[in-house]
Amino acid sequence: MAAGTYWLDLFTGTTWQEFLDAGGEVSGFRESRWATVQKIKPGDYLLCYLTGVSRLIGILEVTSKPYKDTTPIWQFDPFPCRMNVKTVVALTPETAVPIQSLRSELSIFQNLKNPNAWSGKLRGSPVKWKSSDGEIILNVLQDAKENPVVRPVDPRKLARRPWGLKTKIGPVTVPDSEEDVGKVGAEEVLLTDVSEHTEIQYLLLKLGSDMGYDVWVARNDKNRYIGGKRILDLIKLKEVLPLQFDEATNKTIEYIDVLWLKGNAIVAAFEIETSTSIYSGILRMSDLIAMQPNLNIPLYLVAPDERREKVFIEVNRPTFMRLSPPLVDICRYISITTLRQQLEETKAFVQYLKPEFLEEFSEVCDIEEL
16 A cells, blocks of 8 residues: 555544445545645545544545535534545444554554543544554554454444534533432432432422423433422423524533423523532533523522522632623522522412512622622
């Protein structure tokens, strides 16, 4: 084989299948990578790597100069910086070669200060690789084609979407809720001693429902129990969120503790901070504002009286003051004690209440109020 330059080309299981479904004749990269893509020449080779499962799945030979095109191939991103290719070798996800099986041969594993630092070489593409590494991979993949070894693949990892989610401010990541950690398969969680967080969640859901609104509970909390029954069975929850926002915004919204909705509009959003870090809920709200600067949704942080000062201090951090609008301008504090009192006082006429009544007993998180 001619001595072309080797370049890393990252795929997920999904984008690799989309590449094949489109004929396997065009590879593409993000718009932001155009300057690097232009350095790729006909006769160069693309080392195809499956992220998520960490396997080398193929090698493509470049057969054209780079060009820009948005003809649909990939669903998540147009990957408009493209080039024509032909397949030198292609494996299946099950027969693809785990990159760590080449730990003793590839230079990316050598002389590392941290044993996991090699993964930093596989976080973006295209990236130029050493010819010696490219030739090793070529030989290994050709052998794997002739002598396939089937290794099981976790279908969840194979089907995952790219980490970067498209927004108006560019690709961002949206971590799952901290409270997902430790759940066995995110299955039903029976709380014999109902946490205060779950209790307040239920009270806010019931309040919104009694007022005539659709309600939404954080996706990871749908199967929590209270009084021996699932929240899902006690309250008629909205099954799907309105899709007026981009994917990253919707993913953030999905993990907000409680939402009240009217049609496609979010009437109010609540983050409940009892025993978890106050910062986690505030970050979700901050992410919303950063991605949707013109967002007009009342945001409420609900917390015990003893955490009031902490809430105010966190909301007024410099990083949140630089948002537009500042978080303090649209996020209010509700004391759990006050909330319980209001629920008792209004239960006889709750169906006549409007969301504005929350402003009567919530507080502006102005630092001067401390």
